[in-house]
Amino acid sequence: xxxxxxxxxxxxxxxxxxxxxxxxxxxxxxxxxxxxxxxxxxxxxxxxxxxxxxxxxxxxxxxxxxxxxxxxxxxxxxxxxxxxxxxxxxxxxxxxxxxxxxxxxxxxxxxxxxxxxxxxxxxxxxxxxxxxxxxxxxxxxxxxxxxxxxxxxxxxxxxxxxxxxxxxxxxxxxxxxxxxxxxxxxxxxxxxxxxxxxxxxxxxxxxxxxxxxxxxxxxxxxxxxxxxxxxxxxxxxxxxxxxxxxxxxxxxxxxxxxxxxxxxxxxxxxxxxxxxxxxxxxxxxxxxxxxxxxxxxxxxxxxxxxxxxxxxxxxxxxxxxxxxxxxxxxxxxxxxxxxxxxxxxxxxxxxxxxxxxxxxxxxxxxxxxxxxxxxxxxxxxxxxxxxxxxxxxxx
Amino acid sequence: xxxxxxxxxxxxxxxxxxxxxxxxxxxxxxxxxxxxxxxxxxxxxxxxxxxxxxxxxxxxxxxxxxxxxxxxxxxxxxxxxxxxxxxxxxxxxxxxxxxxxxxxxxxxxxxxxxxxxxxxxxxxxxxxxxxxxxxxxxxxxxxxxxxxxxxxxxxxxxxx
Numbered sequence: 001x002x003x004x005x006x007x008x009x010x011x012x013x014x015x016x017x018x019x020x021x022x023x024x025x026x027x028x029x030x031x032x033x034x035x036x037x038x039x040x041x042x043x044x045x046x047x048x049x050x051x052x053x054x055x056x057x058x059x060x061x062x063x064x065x066x067x068x069x070x071x072x073x074x075x076x077x078x079x080x081x082x083x084x085x086x087x088x089x090x091x092x093x094x095x096x097x098x099x100x101x102x103x104x105x106x107x108x109x110x111x112x113x114x115x116x117x118x119x120x121x122x123x124x125x126x127x128x129x130x131x132x133x134x135x136x137x138x139x140x141x142x143x144x145x146x147x148x149x150x151x152x153x154x155x156x157x158x159x160x161x162x163x164x165x166x167x168x169x170x171x172x173x174x175x176x177x178x179x180x181x182x183x184x185x186x187x188x189x190x191x192x193x194x195x196x197x198x199x200x201x202x203x204x205x206x207x208x209x210x211x212x213x214x215x216x217x218x219x220x221x222x223x224x225x226x227x228x229x230x231x232x233x234x235x236x237x238x239x240x241x242x243x244x245x246x247x248x249x250x251x252x253x254x255x256x257x258x259x260x261x262x263x264x265x266x267x268x269x270x271x272x273x274x275x276x277x278x279x280x281x282x283x284x285x286x287x288x289x290x291x292x293x294x295x296x297x298x299x300x301x302x303x304x305x306x307x308x309x310x311x312x313x314x315x316x317x318x319x320x321x322x323x324x325x326x327x328x329x330x331x332x333x334x335x336x337x338x339x340x341x342x343x344x345x346x347x348x349x350x351x352x353x354x355x356x357x358x359x360x361x362x363x364x365x366x367x368x369x370x371x372x373x374x375x376x377x378x379x380x381x382x383x384x385x386x387x388x389x390x391x392x393x394x395x
Numbered sequence: 396x397x398x399x400x401x402x403x404x405x406x407x408x409x410x411x412x413x414x415x416x417x418x419x420x421x422x423x424x425x426x427x428x429x430x431x432x433x434x435x436x437x438x439x440x441x442x443x444x445x446x447x448x449x450x451x452x453x454x455x456x457x458x459x460x461x462x463x464x465x466x467x468x469x470x471x472x473x474x475x476x477x478x479x480x481x482x483x484x485x486x487x488x489x490x491x492x493x494x495x496x497x498x499x500x501x502x503x504x505x506x507x508x509x510x511x512x513x514x515x516x517x518x519x520x521x522x523x524x525x526x527x528x529x530x531x532x533x534x535x536x537x538x539x540x541x542x543x544x545x546x547x548x549x550x551x552x553x554x555x
Contacts, residue, residue: 101426133445133517140449143457147429150464154422162468169461193517 006299009039010125036128040117048270049079055316062320082263089259094157097256101155106257106264109148113271115141120278121195123288123301134195135187138279139180142234145272146172149243149253152265156256164252167327168243171233174334179230181342182223185349186214186283195279199287208293213286218366219348224284226342228314231276233330235269237315239322240330277311278304336380344372400441408434416484421467429460446517 004011013035020028053068053075060067068075093102116138118129131137146169153165187193190201204212214220233240244252254265281287285307288300325333348365355361411434414427432455439448524532 098420098422101422131445133449136446136449136453136517140453140457143453146461147426147456147464150461151426154464154468169465173461191518 006124006301008299009123009301013039036118040128041114044114044117044271044274045267047274048267049083051270051312052082052266053078055319058313058316059320062317086260086263091259091261092256094256096157098155098157101151102256103155103261105148105152105155105253106261106268108151109145109268110264110271112141112144112148113268113275116275117271117278119195120275120282121199121287122278122304123299126288126301127196130196131194133193135183135193135198135279135283138275139176139183142272142275143176145234145268152257153253156253158256160249160251160255161253163249164243164255167249168236168253170327171240171242171330171334174331175230175233175338178226178334178338178342179234181339182227182230182345183283185219185223185345188346189214189349189353195282195287199282199289202286203289205293211286211289211291213284213289215284215286217352217362218369219345219352220284222341222348222369223345224280226338226345227280227284228311230338231273231280232315232318233334235273235276237269237273238319239325241324242327242330273312273315274308277308277315280311281307337376340372340376344369397441401438404434404437404441408438422464425460425463425467428463429456432456432460446520 013032016035017028017032020031056078057067057075068078071077071081093099119127119131119134119137121127127134129137149165149168149172153161153163153168156162186198190198192198192201202211202213206212210216215224236243244254249255254262257265281304288304290296290298290300290303348368351368352361352365355364408431411427411431415424415431418424418427432451436448436451439445439451
């Protein structure tokens with residue numbers, strides 16, 4: 001029973017394809033891809049709509065006020081109202097804008113965000129796009145976002161847009177490094193770049209109780225925290241939403257966009273958030289595996305989306321809690337703290353591997369991380385001087 | 396199926412490359428250049444060399460194109476000015492094309508049937524890099540580290 005429930009979507013797709021039996025193989029291939037694409041879009045655009053209203057509700061709860069509660073039961077139809085509003089708004093393009101680039105930027109940014117969703121395993125046998133180097137695909141496609149942000153900033157022909165785009169690219173490039181380096185220990189330990197293999201490597205339970213998720217090892221926990229922070233930056237979320245700092249540069253690279261194009265940027269941001277959380281779940285939180293052996297009868301995709309919701313809640317929680325950082329603080333943090341810690345994770349994972357992956361390895365890798373962390377905090381602390389900020393400009 | 400895909404991708408790549416060479420606006424040319432790289436990466440995917448294709452996207456679009464675009468943004472002021480036909484560039488391009496065509500036509504290995512290659516997985520590339528090509532890899536690593544330190548020294552705050 002639970003087996004068939006687990007595979008219900010896979011069998012549904014197979015049933016749909018069996019209707020086409022007898023057609024040439026390329027038709028079946030194309031239809032199979034199309035089913036995957038529509039399923040992905042359907043699920044994640046619904047999730048986007050749901051999250052946009054839930055986020056406002058949760059933020060409202062944190063700030064001691066009601067969130068949206070007028071449209072539909074509990075304000076749940078708010079995204080529909082928002083969508084209609086965005087669709088009927090006038091689409092304003094500045095007269096001096098580069099029309100083509102201005103138009104293509106939101107298209108590219110949304111396409112890239114949706115493409116990265118394709119390689120994540122959502123459940124048993126439920127990876128939409130199986131590729132040998134799936135993790136590499138994720139980052140290769142994701143790195144195109146920088147170009148799209150630049151196109152938005154440059155095509156608008158507006159100083160706020162350009163400043164916002166420069167800030168966005170600076171922080172994305174800086175934090176892409178720790179993001180990718182924190183993935184390396186997992187790839188090293190598993191010995192594969194395929195998301196399915198990484199999930200399979202976390203399937204077992206130590207003593208039948210504790211899951212073998214990488215987040216439960218010292219190097220995995222450190223790498224996961226670094227990964228999560230870098231993910232916050234990559235998806236331009238508070239406290240790192242410097243590129244669209246409303247109090248300084250209006251809305252950054254989105255200043256000159258209105259109507260549905262503006263909504264597309266927001267959609268890309270949220271979908272990027274889903275993708276990076278999904279990758280984090282795949283790499284560190286055991287993918288679609290259950291946390292306890294006894295709970296494995298619950299379908300795998302339910303576990304994946306439970307973990308995803310938990311991570312998304314943390315995103316909203318962080319947004320409701322922390323103020324915006326300053327640009328220089330953020331850059332210093334990336335290069336002086338995140339990067340050395342990310343390299344430490346690699347060393348700690350190697351130590352864990354060579355001391356036998358057991359309790360001994362666990363303690364040794366913890367030792368390595370604590371050692372570097374203390375050394376780094378002492379080193380950075382002595383360098384801290386309290387003095388008025390000195391501004392330097394390019395000559 | 397493969398030949399049809401080849402024609403589509405080739406048309407796309409050549410069109411993007413032509414646009415990169417001829418567009419008046421420098422920024423448009425740089426962006427078309429990035430599109431041309433997407434086409435080249437698609438070729439590698441078609442040939443089953445996923446890793447090379449992904450590395451191409453990663454490095455050339457994620458890094459080199461962004462670098463070019465920034466360089467244009469921070470240095471050029473004469474965007475849109477007509478600079479006339481670039482004869483030197485045309486001659487160099489013609490010479491490179493001629494040389495490549497000549498060497499492809501002269502090569503012996505095209506005549507025989509392509510040997511059956513085992514699938515090129517990332518794992519095999521990694522193993523080759525870490526065993527037979529470990530010294531070149533280390534040299535490149537050293538060079539890149541030196542470049543990184545050099546860049547840091549260039550932007551270091553000078554002591555007063």
